Amino acid sequence: MEQLTFYRDTWIEIDLDSIYNNVKNICKHVPENTEVIAVVKANGYGHGALQVAEEALTAGASSLAVAFMDEALALRHRGITAPILVLGITRPQDVDLAVSHDITLTACSAEWLHAAKQHKKTKRPVCLHVKLDTGMGRIGIREMGELKEFISCLDEGIFDVEGVYTHFATADELDTSYFEEQYQTFRTMLAWIEAEGIQPRKVHCANSATLLRFKDKLFNAVRSGIIMYGLTPSVEMNSLIPIEKKPAFSLHSRIAHIKKISKGDTVGYGATYQAEAEEWIGTIPIGYADGWLRKLQDFSVLVNGKRVPVVGRICMDQCMIRLTEKVPVGTLVTLIGKQGDTEVSAEEVASYLETINYEVVCLFSSRVPRVYIQKGAVVEIVNHLAP
Ligand SMILES: Cc1ncc(COP(=O)(O)O)c(C=O)c1O
The missing domain is CATH 3.20.20.10 (Alanine racemase)
Structure with a gap:
């Protein structure tokens, strides 16, 4: 192991x-x-x-x-x-x-x-x-x-x-x-x-x-x-699955940095996002080089069980999200998966990217570590960057 x-x-x-x-x-x-x-x-x-x-x-x-x-x-x-x-x-x-x-x-x-x-x-x-x-x-x-x-x-x-x-x-x-x-x-x-x-x-x-x-x-x-x-073969088949199944894959990050910005301030490359009022912006360490594609701009992720939007252009290694309030650095962000009863599924990401769930789970590069969980405990970590 x-x-x-x-x-x-x-x-x-x-x-x-x-x-x-x-x-x-x-x-x-x-x-x-x-x-x-x-x-x-x-x-x-x-x-x-x-x-x-x-x-x-x-x-x-x-x-x-x-x-x-x-x-x-x-x-x-x-x-x-x-x-x-x-x-x-x-x-x-x-x-x-x-x-x-x-x-x-x-x-x-x-x-x-x-x-x-x-x-x-x-x-x-x-x-x-x-x-x-x-x-x-x-x-x-x-x-x-x-x-x-x-x-x-x-x-x-x-x-x-x-x-x-x-x-x-x-x-x-x-x-x-x-x-x-x-x-x-x-x-x-x-x-x-x-x-x-x-x-x-x-x-x-x-x-x-x-x-x-x-x-x-x-x-x-x-x-x-x-x-x-635990994923469905197609959207058409969503109601035609005769067995119980559960997705095994989830994707997570943590708030690495948080700041308050003022009305008119911009976020990210191209300054494409402009705050309409005072806002809390969190930065998370995931970007398109990990498989979190630029096209996911304006998509939502989960923080404290609630959906919040990805704002500004997604960078190679980081992206920004608009929070509803100040949260501590280290707060869990779920990009695919569940927080409480709220879920962002691979299917939803696929639909936003105009693709299929197969492509979504295959997207994530080897620089994203895989953490294996069994009976609620971590049993293995695979980090391809480890020496
Ligand atoms: C030849 C072949 N058999 C089986 C499969 C598995 O298909 P599925 O993931 O839809 O079960 C694939 C997947 O692409 C395939 O190419």
Whole structure:
């Protein structure tokens, strides 16, 4: 367990019990014997890949998925032994590295299989999940001809096709017609594969939206991302979440400096904010270099359970807020999360930034320490700036 500290009053809190309970609820929700693959790419959606992986595996997930090889290796080097699937395309020259670290790769072209064969020196087969592009238009096999050629290159002993999967483009939208089309295409393609004599042991198509909404379409594994973090897959789905979930992520700072300004005084670069009367202005040590983007000017944060506005332009490392009264230096400011019954959610930040909650939690840079909480106590601090 890393026990470090940090010296700037800005931090992200990750409530590990929320991750644990969310994963437990996902496991209970999906049909029996459905494998839950915890998606921990992008540093566990900004929450910390290792910590989320450990919690998810303890709660009932049986494997992990990441975006690329380095993310998988980072988990292996930190002691994770559960199966890890790389969802993106890996360079064919890195297949031996994958084999030696027990990392499962995604494959989706005959060309890749040919190249991988050239580079493979180790005896053990490369564990593969075949990606089918049923309409996402990102990576995957799309046509019968392509699939036939792919299958003809699957030399036994070199490749082990453990899984087949696809990814939906619109599972989180109210109109399910495109989802249904993709689902039917996946079934047809699966039938082709099976007709060629390949019997994948794992078949998966579900992201969070799919596993929550289409319980009868899950095959034998699901890839759970955003819902595991306690966040909703889309605004449209807000009222369609059949399980209990709680966000694990919150962002906090403290008042570093406070001053009274007079009517007409200005605040920040460009002097864009001008006080209309006598006002208390607090400065907090968080700025756009941390992920608190300039576009969040005029958004609100919580102080003593009340919303107060961010005033003036947000600087690289600091920003200013207008307080209703003088408060002591060191007063807690919550930028994402709850104070009492008042909440600023990642969804609200996303809406203000005209983006999605996924992007919000991924925004915060490694210079913001992550504080891990379990049963109300700090169990770990990760500060990437620590020597
Ligand atoms: C291939 C794939 N599977 C699963 C997921 C998890 O999706 P979600 O976070 O919506 O559950 C992602 C996320 O982007 C993905 O790219």
